[in-house]
Amino acid sequence: MATVKEMPDESAFASTISALPPSTLLVIYFHAPWAAPCKQMSTVLSALASTYPADAPLSFLSLNAEELPEISEQYDVTAVPYIVLQKDGRTLETVSGSDAAKVRAAVEKYAGTGSGDATKSSLPPLQAVTKPPQNAANGANGSANGTKNLAAYAPSASDPKTAPEYTSSEPASKEELFKRLGELVKAAPVMLFMKGTPSAPQCGFSRQTVSLLREKGVRYGFFNILADDEVRQGLKEFADWPTFPQLWVGGELVGGLDIVKEEFENDDEFLKDYVVKGGPAAAAT
């Protein structure tokens, strides 16, 4: 079965790609070790890869965006997780964020659904193993037959589409929740807690914040608070701040859109350390 291959450096990436036929669908996944949603996405991609036979014309490549900055810049990666689907040297589609269903849909759109050889993976046996009828194009319908093999993957808190139905196994105690939030705000040097995702903001203020950060070329991690009500309410208390979006830098709350706008206006150095192009590489935690 296919697996996700980690690319340790730029030359490995280059030689891997050149060794593959150009018609191979490349699923290039940018991640960062400090980004919690990336751990979920890694699991999703491994599961997705495993549904394809090893000789399928597609290849899953995983890149640590921080360690391979030139490639990250080449693909204009400003937030992780970030997935690029490429074929014949052309980018077909990009998926930003931790929406497992969206990634699955995009891969199946171009590669068809994986055939049923999932017996070797850790997923439970499929019910409909024979080639599913033409639903590869219906990628958006995550519950259609071909995608059943990923049902074993429990949606994580940061998976926007399915999280509202997700019930946690036990409700976290306040202390545990705050501990979790304490880690979450440090998940990236610059963390944006927003409504929606950078590619699909669900609120005007969140959208403006994303726009501003993109304009300044700031690299940041994000968390969709609409997908996790526990974090949404918990963070209001943890931060002592009633609204979203919230921008956190180095584990400290900077503020919302107003403050971020004003900081950029008043302070030339604001977030300069975290800029993708030209600035020094974003500090790892």
Place this chain on the structure above:
Amino acid sequence: MSQSLTPMEDAMRAKLTESLNPTTLEIINDSHLHSHHKAMAGVTSKETHFRVIITSPAFQSKPLLARQRMVNTLLKEELAQEGGIHALQLKTRTPEEEDRMKAKEAEQ
């Protein structure tokens, strides 16, 4: 006395004036710009989204976050209540900062 049509705004004005002694206090109701948003479905209040411009010496030597926190604390109830303030845009200035801004604008 007849019922005010803007109870939320009145409450905001009263609280902010009493505690911060502002030299400038503008409260602009933007709710109508957002009333069609999905998040506002089922909300009957016409006072959900506000922009507040406030100049007060109380903000002296306080970073932006602290200033906004002061305002948030004063409006805690209104922010917390069901159907209360959903969004609050704040411009918090000291009198000196306001003068500086005005001078800059006059130059342009």
